[in-house]
C-alpha cells in the first residue's frame with residue numbers, strides 16, 4: 001500500500017460505503033483562552049462502526065483535548081460533533097471513556113463498581129447483577145468480583161474499568177493511554193485482552209497512545225497528529241491489522257518500515273521527510 005497517497009494535512013479517510021459513520025467532527029477548533037493560540041484547528045474526522053482507531057502524536061499536540069471533545073467533556077470553540085447524525089456537546093451514554101488511571105470507587109467491590117452505571121440508569125437489581133457478571137467474565141475477572149479495587153493488580157484494575165465501561169453498552173469507547181502505567185508484560189496481556197474484547201463486542205474504539213508498536217498491534221486505522229496547532233497529519237489504514245489477526249510479525253520488514261515511518265513523522269511534527277516508507 002503506498003502510504004504517500006494517504007498523506008494529507010486534513011483527514012480524507014473514507015470507509016467503504018457499507019460501514020456506518022458513528023462519530024463525525026466538522027471543522028472543530030479549540031482555543032482554551034483568547035490570549036493563547038488554538039490547540040486544535042479545523043479538525044474534520046469521522047469514526048466508523050467497529051473501527052479500532054489509534055491516535056499518535058507528539059506530547060502536547062492536543063490528543064487528549066480531542067478525546068475530551070469527542071467525550072463531550074469539552075465544548076469545541078467552533079465546529080460541531082455528532083453521533084449517528086445527532087449533534088451533541090455534553091457526555092452521552094453512547095460514549096464510554098477509559099483513562100490512564102482507573103477510576104473505580106475504592107470503597108466498592110469490583111462487581112458493584114461494574115454495575116454502578118447501570119444502577120444510575122435505573123436498571124433493576126437482578127438484571128444489573130447478571131450484566132455485571134457477564135462483563136466481569138468477559139474481562140476474565142470472575143474470581144475477584146467480591147474484592148475491592150486496591151486488592152487487584154494494576155492490569156486487573158484496568159480490566160475492571162473496561163468492564164465498567166462496557167457494562168453501560170456504549171457504541172464508542174474512548175481510551176486515553178489506558179495501558180501506559182502498566183509493566184511491559186501486563187501491557188502485552190492487556191493488548192491481547194482488548195483485541196479479543198473488541199472482536200467480541202464490535203465497538204468503535206478511539207485509543208490514544210505514545211507507543212508506536214501498540215498502535216500497530218491494535219489499530220485498524222492510525223492517526224498521527226501534529227502540534228501548533230493540533231491537526232490530523234496522517235490518517236491511514238494499518239496494513240498489518242486488517243484481518244482481526246492477533247499475532248503480528250515484529251521482525252517483518254513491513255512492520256519495521258511502518259514503525260520507522262511513524263516515528264519519523266511524529267518526530268518531524270507530522271512531516272515525513274523520507275517521502276513515504
Ligand SMILES: Nc1ncnc2c1ncn2[C@@H]1O[C@H](COP(=O)(O)OP(=O)(O)OP(=O)(O)O)[C@@H](O)[C@H]1O
Pocket residue numbers: 032039057058059060061062063064065066
Ligand atoms: N484545561 C486546559 N486548559 C488550558 N490549556 C490546556 C488544558 N488542557 C490542555 N491544555 C493545553 O492544550 C495543549 C494540548 O494538551 P493535550 O493534553 O490535549 O495534549 P496531548 O497531545 O494529549 O499531550 P500528551 O501526549 O502530553 O498527553 C497543551 O499545550 C496543554 O497545555
